[in-house]
Amino acid sequence: MGDCIVNISPEKTAAVLVELLKSSGMTCATAESCTGGGVSQAITSVSGASEVFLGGAVTYANSAKEAVLRVSSDTLERYGAVSSECAVEMAEGSRRLYGADIAVSITGIAGPGGGTAEKPVGTVWFAVSSSSGTRAEKAFFQGDRELVRKQAVVHALGMLVVAATSV
Amino acid sequence: MGDCIVNISPEKTAAVLVELLKSSGMTCATAESCTGGGVSQAITSVSGASEVFLGGAVTYANSAKEAVLRVSSDTLERYGAVSSECAVEMAEGSRRLYGADIAVSITGIAGPGGGTAEKPVGTVWFAVSSSSGTRAEKAFFQGDRELVRKQAVVHALGMLVVAATSV
Numbered sequence: 001m002g003d004c005i006v007n008i009s010p011e012k013t014a015a016v017l018v019e020l021l022k023s024s025g026m027t028c029a030t031a032e033s034c035t036g037g038g039v040s041q042a043i044t045s046v047s048g049a050s051e052v053f054l055g056g057a058v059t060y061a062n063s064a065k066e067a068v069l070r071v072s073s074d075t076l077e078r079y080g081a082v083s084s085e086c087a088v089e090m091a092e093g094s095r096r097l098y099g100a101d102i103a104v105s106i107t108g109i110a111g112p113g114g115g116t117a118e119k120p121v122g123t124v125w126f127a128v129s130s131s132s133g134t135r136a137e138k139a140f141f142q143g144d145r146e147l148v149r150k151q152a153v154v155h156a157l158g159m160l161v162v163a164a165t166s167v
Numbered sequence: 168m169g170d171c172i173v174n175i176s177p178e179k180t181a182a183v184l185v186e187l188l189k190s191s192g193m194t195c196a197t198a199e200s201c202t203g204g205g206v207s208q209a210i211t212s213v214s215g216a217s218e219v220f221l222g223g224a225v226t227y228a229n230s231a232k233e234a235v236l237r238v239s240s241d242t243l244e245r246y247g248a249v250s251s252e253c254a255v256e257m258a259e260g261s262r263r264l265y266g267a268d269i270a271v272s273i274t275g276i277a278g279p280g281g282g283t284a285e286k287p288v289g290t291v292w293f294a295v296s297s298s299s300g301t302r303a304e305k306a307f308f309q310g311d312r313e314l315v316r317k318q319a320v321v322h323a324l325g326m327l328v329v330a331a332t333s334v
Contacts, residue, residue: 029231030225032204034211035208035211036204036207036208036210036211036212036216036220037199037203037204037205037206037207037208037211037223037225038204038208039204040203040204040225040227041202041203041204041205041208043203044201044202044203044204044225044227044316045203045312045313045316047278047279047280047312048280049203049227050227050228050281053203053227053228054227054228054230054231055224055225055226055227055228055231055235056204056224056225057222057223057224057225057235058197058204058207058211058222058223058224058225059222060207060211060216060217060220060221060222061217061220061221061222061265063221063265063266064196064221064222064265067264067265067266068222068224068235068264068265097234097235098228098230098231098234098235099230099234111214112214113214113215114217145212145214146212149211149212
Protein backbone atom coordinates (compact mmCIF):
# COMPACT_ATOMS: atom_id res chain seq x y z
CA MET A 1 0.00 0.00 0.00
CA GLY A 2 2.87 2.36 0.83
CA ASP A 3 3.90 2.96 -2.73
CA CYS A 4 0.65 3.14 -4.63
CA ILE A 5 -1.05 5.69 -2.44
CA VAL A 6 1.68 8.33 -2.69
CA ASN A 7 0.52 9.65 -6.04
CA ILE A 8 -3.09 10.15 -4.99
CA SER A 9 -3.94 13.81 -4.47
CA PRO A 10 -5.50 14.55 -1.08
CA GLU A 11 -7.31 17.51 -2.62
CA LYS A 12 -8.93 15.41 -5.35
CA THR A 13 -10.03 12.75 -2.87
CA ALA A 14 -11.39 15.54 -0.67
CA ALA A 15 -13.35 16.97 -3.60
CA VAL A 16 -15.00 13.58 -4.17
CA LEU A 17 -15.82 13.38 -0.46
CA VAL A 18 -17.37 16.86 -0.34
CA GLU A 19 -19.60 16.08 -3.35
CA LEU A 20 -20.69 12.75 -1.82
CA LEU A 21 -21.55 14.38 1.49
CA LYS A 22 -23.40 17.23 -0.22
CA SER A 23 -25.52 14.83 -2.25
CA SER A 24 -26.41 12.78 0.81
CA GLY A 25 -26.93 15.75 3.11
CA MET A 26 -24.39 14.53 5.63
CA THR A 27 -21.69 16.30 7.64
CA CYS A 28 -18.25 15.18 8.74
CA ALA A 29 -15.58 15.99 11.30
CA THR A 30 -12.04 14.84 12.05
CA ALA A 31 -9.78 13.93 14.97
CA GLU A 32 -6.13 14.07 14.02
CA SER A 33 -2.93 13.28 15.81
CA CYS A 34 0.03 12.42 13.56
CA THR A 35 -1.49 14.09 10.47
CA GLY A 36 -1.70 17.30 12.46
CA GLY A 37 -4.59 18.87 10.56
CA GLY A 38 -3.75 17.56 7.10
CA VAL A 39 -7.11 15.86 6.64
CA SER A 40 -9.11 18.93 7.59
CA GLN A 41 -6.84 21.10 5.48
CA ALA A 42 -7.46 18.88 2.44
CA ILE A 43 -11.22 18.94 2.98
CA THR A 44 -11.30 22.71 3.41
CA SER A 45 -9.20 23.19 0.29
CA VAL A 46 -12.45 22.37 -1.54
CA SER A 47 -14.58 25.42 -2.16
CA GLY A 48 -17.99 24.84 -0.59
CA ALA A 49 -16.63 22.45 2.04
CA SER A 50 -18.35 24.56 4.69
CA GLU A 51 -21.65 22.95 3.67
CA VAL A 52 -20.50 19.55 4.92
CA PHE A 53 -17.38 19.97 7.08
CA LEU A 54 -18.02 21.13 10.64
CA GLY A 55 -14.46 21.03 11.94
CA GLY A 56 -11.79 18.85 13.46
CA ALA A 57 -9.77 18.45 16.60
CA VAL A 58 -6.02 18.25 16.25
CA THR A 59 -4.98 16.51 19.45
CA TYR A 60 -1.24 16.09 19.30
CA ALA A 61 -0.52 15.78 23.01
CA ASN A 62 -2.15 13.04 25.06
CA SER A 63 -3.48 15.74 27.38
CA ALA A 64 -5.35 17.19 24.39
CA LYS A 65 -6.79 13.79 23.46
CA GLU A 66 -8.22 13.61 26.98
CA ALA A 67 -9.32 17.23 27.37
CA VAL A 68 -10.78 17.80 23.91
CA LEU A 69 -11.93 14.38 22.70
CA ARG A 70 -12.52 12.70 26.09
CA VAL A 71 -10.21 9.79 25.34
CA SER A 72 -9.91 8.00 28.68
CA SER A 73 -6.62 8.12 30.57
CA ASP A 74 -7.04 4.38 31.12
CA THR A 75 -6.98 3.78 27.36
CA LEU A 76 -3.88 5.93 26.93
CA GLU A 77 -2.06 4.18 29.79
CA ARG A 78 -3.09 0.66 28.88
CA TYR A 79 -2.92 0.69 25.08
CA GLY A 80 -1.08 3.90 24.23
CA ALA A 81 -2.11 6.69 21.87
CA VAL A 82 -1.32 4.60 18.80
CA SER A 83 -3.93 1.88 19.26
CA SER A 84 -7.29 0.83 17.95
CA GLU A 85 -8.84 1.71 21.29
CA CYS A 86 -7.54 5.29 21.17
CA ALA A 87 -8.50 5.70 17.49
CA VAL A 88 -12.06 4.56 18.26
CA GLU A 89 -12.42 6.97 21.19
CA MET A 90 -10.98 9.82 19.13
CA ALA A 91 -13.42 9.27 16.25
CA GLU A 92 -16.39 8.93 18.58
CA GLY A 93 -15.25 11.95 20.58
CA SER A 94 -14.99 14.08 17.45
CA ARG A 95 -18.36 12.95 16.12
CA ARG A 96 -19.97 13.83 19.45
CA LEU A 97 -18.09 17.12 19.91
CA TYR A 98 -18.86 18.48 16.45
CA GLY A 99 -22.28 16.83 16.10
CA ALA A 100 -21.26 15.31 12.77
CA ASP A 101 -22.77 12.37 10.93
CA ILE A 102 -19.34 10.85 10.22
CA ALA A 103 -15.97 11.36 11.90
CA VAL A 104 -12.57 9.93 11.15
CA SER A 105 -9.56 9.69 13.45
CA ILE A 106 -5.86 9.24 12.79
CA THR A 107 -3.22 8.40 15.37
CA GLY A 108 0.19 7.05 14.45
CA ILE A 109 3.93 7.40 14.43
CA ALA A 110 5.13 9.64 11.61
CA GLY A 111 8.76 9.52 12.69
CA PRO A 112 11.62 9.95 12.60
CA GLY A 113 11.43 9.46 16.39
CA GLY A 114 8.86 7.61 18.47
CA GLY A 115 9.02 4.18 16.88
CA THR A 116 9.35 0.95 18.86
CA ALA A 117 9.80 -2.71 17.91
CA GLU A 118 6.11 -3.28 18.48
CA LYS A 119 4.98 -0.04 16.86
CA PRO A 120 7.56 1.04 14.30
CA VAL A 121 7.58 4.39 12.52
CA GLY A 122 4.84 4.30 9.88
CA THR A 123 2.29 2.53 12.09
CA VAL A 124 -1.01 4.41 11.95
CA TRP A 125 -4.37 3.55 13.46
CA PHE A 126 -7.56 4.98 11.96
CA ALA A 127 -11.20 4.80 13.00
CA VAL A 128 -14.38 5.98 11.35
CA SER A 129 -17.54 6.56 13.34
CA SER A 130 -21.09 6.98 12.04
CA SER A 131 -24.62 5.95 12.94
CA SER A 132 -23.60 2.47 11.73
CA GLY A 133 -21.02 2.20 14.50
CA THR A 134 -17.27 2.67 14.77
CA ARG A 135 -14.65 0.68 12.92
CA ALA A 136 -10.86 0.82 13.37
CA GLU A 137 -8.12 -0.24 11.02
CA LYS A 138 -4.35 -0.20 11.05
CA ALA A 139 -2.02 0.70 8.21
CA PHE A 140 1.72 0.66 7.91
CA PHE A 141 3.23 3.30 5.64
CA GLN A 142 6.74 3.43 4.33
CA GLY A 143 8.75 6.58 3.68
CA ASP A 144 9.86 9.61 5.65
CA ARG A 145 7.77 11.75 7.98
CA GLU A 146 6.24 13.77 5.16
CA LEU A 147 5.30 10.68 3.14
CA VAL A 148 3.86 8.84 6.12
CA ARG A 149 1.71 11.85 6.92
CA LYS A 150 0.55 12.28 3.34
CA GLN A 151 -0.38 8.63 2.97
CA ALA A 152 -2.25 8.75 6.26
CA VAL A 153 -4.20 11.80 5.06
CA VAL A 154 -5.23 10.04 1.85
CA HIS A 155 -6.12 6.86 3.73
CA ALA A 156 -8.34 8.79 6.16
CA LEU A 157 -10.07 10.62 3.29
CA GLY A 158 -10.68 7.24 1.64
CA MET A 159 -12.29 5.93 4.82
CA LEU A 160 -14.57 8.97 4.90
CA VAL A 161 -15.51 8.38 1.25
CA VAL A 162 -16.38 4.76 1.99
CA ALA A 163 -18.38 5.77 5.06
CA ALA A 164 -20.21 8.49 3.13
CA THR A 165 -21.36 5.93 0.56
CA SER A 166 -22.44 3.33 3.09
CA VAL A 167 -24.21 5.15 5.93
CA MET B 168 1.47 42.43 2.14
CA GLY B 169 -0.39 40.13 -0.23
CA ASP B 170 2.46 39.67 -2.65
CA CYS B 171 5.54 39.48 -0.47
CA ILE B 172 4.27 36.82 1.87
CA VAL B 173 3.45 34.27 -0.84
CA ASN B 174 7.00 33.05 -1.20
CA ILE B 175 7.55 32.42 2.49
CA SER B 176 7.51 28.72 3.33
CA PRO B 177 5.05 27.83 6.11
CA GLU B 178 7.27 24.87 7.05
CA LYS B 179 10.37 27.03 7.48
CA THR B 180 8.50 29.56 9.59
CA ALA B 181 7.11 26.69 11.63
CA ALA B 182 10.63 25.30 12.17
CA VAL B 183 11.73 28.67 13.56
CA LEU B 184 8.69 28.72 15.83
CA VAL B 185 9.29 25.20 17.16
CA GLU B 186 12.92 26.05 18.00
CA LEU B 187 11.89 29.28 19.74
CA LEU B 188 9.26 27.51 21.82
CA LYS B 189 11.65 24.68 22.71
CA SER B 190 14.31 27.10 23.90
CA SER B 191 11.84 29.03 26.03
CA GLY B 192 10.00 25.96 27.35
CA MET B 193 6.64 27.14 26.08
CA THR B 194 3.75 25.36 24.38
CA CYS B 195 1.31 26.52 21.72
CA ALA B 196 -2.10 25.69 20.30
CA THR B 197 -4.26 26.88 17.42
CA ALA B 198 -7.86 27.74 16.58
CA GLU B 199 -8.48 27.72 12.85
CA SER B 200 -11.44 28.53 10.70
CA CYS B 201 -10.61 29.55 7.12
CA THR B 202 -7.14 27.97 7.17
CA GLY B 203 -8.80 24.67 8.07
CA GLY B 204 -5.84 23.11 9.86
CA GLY B 205 -3.05 24.55 7.73
CA VAL B 206 -1.31 26.19 10.68
CA SER B 207 -1.27 23.04 12.77
CA GLN B 208 -0.22 21.01 9.76
CA ALA B 209 2.74 23.33 9.17
CA ILE B 210 3.79 23.17 12.82
CA THR B 211 3.52 19.36 12.94
CA SER B 212 5.54 19.05 9.73
CA VAL B 213 8.50 19.87 11.98
CA SER B 214 10.01 16.79 13.56
CA GLY B 215 9.94 17.23 17.33
CA ALA B 216 6.94 19.56 17.25
CA SER B 217 5.27 17.30 19.82
CA GLU B 218 7.49 18.87 22.48
CA VAL B 219 5.82 22.25 22.06
CA PHE B 220 2.58 21.83 20.08
CA LEU B 221 -0.37 20.53 22.07
CA GLY B 222 -3.01 20.66 19.36
CA GLY B 223 -5.54 22.83 17.61
CA ALA B 224 -9.25 23.18 17.05
CA VAL B 225 -10.46 23.49 13.51
CA THR B 226 -13.85 25.13 13.92
CA TYR B 227 -15.24 25.64 10.48
CA ALA B 228 -18.93 25.82 11.34
CA ASN B 229 -20.21 28.45 13.78
CA SER B 230 -21.72 25.62 15.82
CA ALA B 231 -18.18 24.24 16.26
CA LYS B 232 -16.84 27.64 17.31
CA GLU B 233 -19.46 27.66 20.05
CA ALA B 234 -19.27 24.00 21.10
CA VAL B 235 -15.51 23.54 20.99
CA LEU B 236 -14.03 26.97 21.69
CA ARG B 237 -16.91 28.50 23.66
CA VAL B 238 -17.25 31.48 21.35
CA SER B 239 -20.45 33.16 22.52
CA SER B 240 -23.52 33.05 20.29
CA ASP B 241 -23.94 36.74 21.05
CA THR B 242 -20.55 37.50 19.47
CA LEU B 243 -21.38 35.44 16.38
CA GLU B 244 -24.77 37.12 15.97
CA ARG B 245 -23.61 40.65 16.65
CA TYR B 246 -20.21 40.76 14.94
CA GLY B 247 -20.11 37.62 12.79
CA ALA B 248 -17.46 34.90 12.67
CA VAL B 249 -15.04 37.14 10.77
CA SER B 250 -14.46 39.77 13.44
CA SER B 251 -11.90 40.79 16.02
CA GLU B 252 -14.30 39.73 18.75
CA CYS B 253 -14.63 36.20 17.40
CA ALA B 254 -10.88 35.91 16.75
CA VAL B 255 -10.17 36.92 20.35
CA GLU B 256 -12.63 34.41 21.78
CA MET B 257 -11.27 31.66 19.53
CA ALA B 258 -7.65 32.26 20.60
CA GLU B 259 -8.58 32.45 24.26
CA GLY B 260 -10.79 29.38 23.93
CA SER B 261 -8.00 27.38 22.33
CA ARG B 262 -5.44 28.48 24.91
CA ARG B 263 -7.79 27.44 27.71
CA LEU B 264 -8.91 24.17 26.06
CA TYR B 265 -5.39 22.93 25.30
CA GLY B 266 -3.73 24.50 28.33
CA ALA B 267 -1.13 26.17 26.11
CA ASP B 268 1.09 29.15 26.83
CA ILE B 269 0.30 30.77 23.47
CA ALA B 270 -2.60 30.27 21.08
CA VAL B 271 -3.34 31.81 17.72
CA SER B 272 -6.67 32.04 15.92
CA ILE B 273 -7.58 32.60 12.29
CA THR B 274 -11.04 33.42 10.96
CA GLY B 275 -11.62 34.88 7.54
CA ILE B 276 -13.13 34.63 4.09
CA ALA B 277 -10.99 32.52 1.77
CA GLY B 278 -13.46 32.66 -1.08
CA PRO B 279 -14.54 32.33 -3.75
CA GLY B 280 -17.92 32.66 -2.01
CA GLY B 281 -18.84 34.38 1.25
CA GLY B 282 -17.52 37.88 0.58
CA THR B 283 -19.52 41.04 1.19
CA ALA B 284 -18.92 44.74 0.52
CA GLU B 285 -17.96 45.20 4.16
CA LYS B 286 -15.94 41.98 4.41
CA PRO B 287 -14.64 41.07 0.95
CA VAL B 288 -12.94 37.79 0.09
CA GLY B 289 -9.42 37.90 1.53
CA THR B 290 -10.43 39.53 4.82
CA VAL B 291 -8.91 37.58 7.71
CA TRP B 292 -8.95 38.30 11.43
CA PHE B 293 -6.25 36.86 13.67
CA ALA B 294 -5.70 36.89 17.42
CA VAL B 295 -2.88 35.70 19.60
CA SER B 296 -3.38 34.99 23.28
CA SER B 297 -0.75 34.54 25.96
CA SER B 298 -0.15 35.44 29.59
CA SER B 299 0.47 38.98 28.30
CA GLY B 300 -3.13 39.22 27.08
CA THR B 301 -4.90 38.83 23.76
CA ARG B 302 -4.31 40.94 20.68
CA ALA B 303 -6.27 40.86 17.41
CA GLU B 304 -5.29 42.09 13.99
CA LYS B 305 -6.83 42.14 10.56
CA ALA B 306 -5.18 41.40 7.24
CA PHE B 307 -6.43 41.54 3.71
CA PHE B 308 -4.91 39.04 1.31
CA GLN B 309 -5.13 39.02 -2.44
CA GLY B 310 -5.29 35.95 -4.65
CA ASP B 311 -7.47 32.89 -4.96
CA ARG B 312 -8.70 30.60 -2.18
CA GLU B 313 -5.45 28.66 -2.01
CA LEU B 314 -3.31 31.80 -1.86
CA VAL B 315 -5.48 33.51 0.72
CA ARG B 316 -5.26 30.41 2.90
CA LYS B 317 -1.50 30.07 2.49
CA GLN B 318 -0.87 33.72 3.31
CA ALA B 319 -3.11 33.42 6.35
CA VAL B 320 -1.14 30.37 7.54
CA VAL B 321 2.17 32.23 7.23
CA HIS B 322 0.73 35.32 8.92
CA ALA B 323 -0.52 33.23 11.86
CA LEU B 324 2.84 31.48 12.21
CA GLY B 325 4.51 34.89 12.22
CA MET B 326 2.24 36.06 15.02
CA LEU B 327 3.18 32.97 17.03
CA VAL B 328 6.88 33.66 16.43
CA VAL B 329 6.46 37.24 17.66
CA ALA B 330 4.50 36.06 20.69
CA ALA B 331 7.09 33.38 21.48
CA THR B 332 9.81 36.00 21.58
CA SER B 333 7.89 38.49 23.68
CA VAL B 334 6.07 36.53 26.39
